[in-house]
Amino acid sequence: MSLVQTFRIGALTCHALDAGTQRLDGGAMFGVVPKPLWERRAPPDERNRIPLALRCLLVEHEAGLVLVDTGVGNKENDKFLDIYAVENHGVHGVTLLDDATASIGFTAHDIKYVINTHLHFDHAGGNTLIRGERAAIAGAAGGAGAAETAVELAFPNATYVVQRGELEFARHRNERTAASYLPPNFEPIAAAGRWRLVEGEQEVLPGIRVLPTPGHVPHHQSIVVESAGETACFIGDLIPTVAHLPLPWIMAYDLHPLVTLETKRRFLAGAERDGWVLIFEHEPGPGVGRVGLGKHGYEFLALDTPVGRG
Numbered sequence: 564m565s566l567v568q569t570f571r572i573g574a575l576t577c578h579a580l581d582a583g584t585q586r587l588d589g590g591a592m593f594g595v596v597p598k599p600l601w602e603r604r605a606p607p608d609e610r611n612r613i614p615l616a617l618r619c620l621l622v623e624h625e626a627g628l629v630l631v632d633t634g635v636g637n638k639e640n641d642k643f644l645d646i647y648a649v650e651n652h653g654v655h656g657v658t659l660l661d662d663a664t665a666s667i668g669f670t671a672h673d674i675k676y677v678i679n680t681h682l683h684f685d686h687a688g689g690n691t692l693i694r695g696e697r698a699a700i701a702g703a704a705g706g707a708g709a710a711e712t713a714v715e716l717a718f719p720n721a722t723y724v725v726q727r728g729e730l731e732f733a734r735h736r737n738e739r740t741a742a743s744y745l746p747p748n749f750e751p752i753a754a755a756g757r758w759r760l761v762e763g764e765q766e767v768l769p770g771i772r773v774l775p776t777p778g779h780v781p782h783h784q785s786i787v788v789e790s791a792g793e794t795a796c797f798i799g800d801l802i803p804t805v806a807h808l809p810l811p812w813i814m815a816y817d818l819h820p821l822v823t824l825e826t827k828r829r830f831l832a833g834a835e836r837d838g839w840v841l842i843f844e845h846e847p848g849p850g851v852g853r854v855g856l857g858k859h860g861y862e863f864l865a866l867d868t869p870v871g872r873g
């Protein structure tokens with residue numbers, strides 16, 4: 564399997580990158596939907612977990628390479644990796660995301676912008692890394708806490724972009740949110756002065772803007788790529804897999820599910836009407852495509868014919 568799916572949006576070349584897989588509890592992934600319904604679409608393993616992709620987006624922009632979300636990274640300990648069944652080791656690089664990036668001729672040093680949908684560990688975990696020997700030492704010492712001093716920015720030449728409200732929210736953790744917001748994924752970027760904090764809908768670069776899509780967390784954002792009348796949107800945890808296209812199929816992880824419902828309703832109506840290409844971050848099958856409106860609601864139409872360069 565290729566680690567990269569390349570497609571064009573107008574003049575912009577885009578790549579969906581495979582940053583590995585994780586597994587999360589199927590019940591938590593589908594909220595109030597009864598198991599007999601969701602297990603047909605997403606068969607669980609013996610620990611009731613369903614497989615999920617860690618998909619990122621790389622856009623070749625004239626201002627430099629733009630990476631959207633960064634997967635899980637390499638800072639977590641064996642217990643964590645077992646709980647979430649994280650498989651993201653690189654064969655050539657530190658992580659599979661490194662390998663995917665290298666397979667299209669780029670390195671982490673080429674990334675000029677990193678945009679996070681939000682700061683949960685499976686979206687921002689690869690913002691920072693521990694490298695070489697230190698990774699082994701940190702692992703033996705018990706994981707991210709012990710490794711904190713050895714953490715470095717995974718993309719040393721990048722400006723990192725997130726909603727100002729999301730960084731604030733991640734820093735004020737509570738019992739419900741603490742397992743998802745791990746400071747080594749975002750504090751080293753603050754310490755290095757590399758956050759560009761945006762507020763609301765905002766253009767990051769010509770043709771690339773962030774769009775607030777709240778519900779999963781209050782300041783969740785989607786990333787819209789537009790060129791020559793074509794549009795793609797990286798939707799993060801707004802609609803994590805294509806199985807979540809039905810409006811009430813909403814994760815129990817979402818802090819404000821009724822807000823998610825209204826965001827989805829509005830977003831999908833526009834995306835279907837305007838023919839947006841959507842990138843589904845956690846979809847384990849084909850995860851780039853448009854949505855159509857069928858007899859039973861929204862349907863996924865995979866973009867299975869990658870559009871060539873030029």
Ligand SMILES: [Zn+2]
Pocket residue numbers: 683685686799800803845
């Ligand atoms: Zn997620």
